[in-house]
Amino acid sequence: MTGDLAVTSSTAVACRQLRAARGGVEVLHDVDLMVPSGSWVSLVGPNGWGKTTLLHALAGLVPATGHIEVAGATPERASRRAMARAVALMPQRPVVPEGVTVKELVHLGRTPHVPRFGSETVRDRDVVDRVIERLELEEFALRLATELSGGELQRVVLARALAQQPRVLLLDEPTSALDIGHQQQVLELVDTMRTESELTVIAAMHDLTSAAQYGERLVLLDRGRVVADGAPADVLTVERIAHVYGARVEILDRPAGRAVLPLRSAQKEH
Numbered sequence: 390m391t392g393d394l395a396v397t398s399s400t401a402v403a404c405r406q407l408r409a410a411r412g413g414v415e416v417l418h419d420v421d422l423m424v425p426s427g428s429w430v431s432l433v434g435p436n437g438w439g440k441t442t443l444l445h446a447l448a449g450l451v452p453a454t455g456h457i458e459v460a461g462a463t464p465e466r467a468s469r470r471a472m473a474r475a476v477a478l479m480p481q482r483p484v485v486p487e488g489v490t491v492k493e494l495v496h497l498g499r500t501p502h503v504p505r506f507g508s509e510t511v512r513d514r515d516v517v518d519r520v521i522e523r524l525e526l527e528e529f530a531l532r533l534a535t536e537l538s539g540g541e542l543q544r545v546v547l548a549r550a551l552a553q554q555p556r557v558l559l560l561d562e563p564t565s566a567l568d569i570g571h572q573q574q575v576l577e578l579v580d581t582m583r584t585e586s587e588l589t590v591i592a593a594m595h596d597l598t599s600a601a602q603y604g605e606r607l608v609l610l611d612r613g614r615v616v617a618d619g620a621p622a623d624v625l626t627v628e629r630i631a632h633v634y635g636a637r638v639e640i641l642d643r644p645a646g647r648a649v650l651p652l653r654s655a656q657k658e659h
């Protein structure tokens with residue numbers, strides 16, 4: 390059940406015995422995680438058990454101990470700029486500066502690639518235009534980012550992360566505000582970019598069906614520990630979901646992958 394923990398030259402993320410604290414309390418305990426380059430790992434688990442903290446530790450935004458290597462860089466030692474060229478994080482709760490348009494916000498994704506005293510090149514502008522086009526954000530390009538709906542902003546924040554052209558993309562609930570059509574559009578686009586450019590994706594997801602259908606592997610965190618790591622069909626069982634989430638579900642195996650259907654308890658008669 391445990392994922393392959395051997396580090397090879399094609400390992401994009403390697404952490405061993407990672408520990409991290411929030412507010413003085415340890416929330417991640419000895420997390421081991423190996424992610425091969427170009428793969429998609431979905432991170433699942435109940436609220437508050439450390440998914441965001443793990444993503445932030447991998448991006449170097451939360452201090453952590455243990456061995457951590459992401460796209461060849463060690464977050465503790467690498468500069469912010471070097472980390473930002475290797476890793477992009479799409480946060481669950483983005484902070485959007487006032488007075489910035491959508492296009493300007495996406496351009497911020499290019500910052501790690503622009504020399505310190507230089508300016509953007511034609512290539513930087515091309516990357517931004519292409520990402521805006523692929524996420525179909527043209528109609529929003531000149532609007533203020535602070536004036537977008539939650540779902541519109543979520544797509545723009547993903548666009549900023551993709552414009553960063555990272556080797557490792559960390560997604561924290563990337564579709565939580567999206568309608569079902571945009572959820573599929575966004576997840577398909579990320580998956581296409583993964584296969585086109587060996588992008589490695591680690592995505593914290595509450596929707597277990599999407600987590601199973603897009604993730605080649607699922608890592609289940611419970612109380613800050615990895616309690617299952619493997620193929621979706623091995624990790625997502627009715628019994629484990631009941632035990633970890635306290636939820637009642639039915640599992641459906643479909644050609645696109647495993648689907649998890651929440652079930653209401655037997656209806657009372659009206």
Ligand SMILES: Nc1ncnc2c1ncn2[C@@H]1O[C@H](COP(=O)(O)OP(=O)(O)OP(=O)(O)O)[C@@H](O)[C@H]1O
Binds near residue numbers: 412439
């Ligand atoms: N800035 C903070 N200060 C203090 N405690 C924090 C802080 N951020 C997170 N925590 C706590 O750390 C624990 C792990 O939080 P984290 O956000 O990593 O969980 P999560 O699995 O991503 O949750 P969710 O599914 O609700 O997004 C929680 O108990 C949370 O309350």
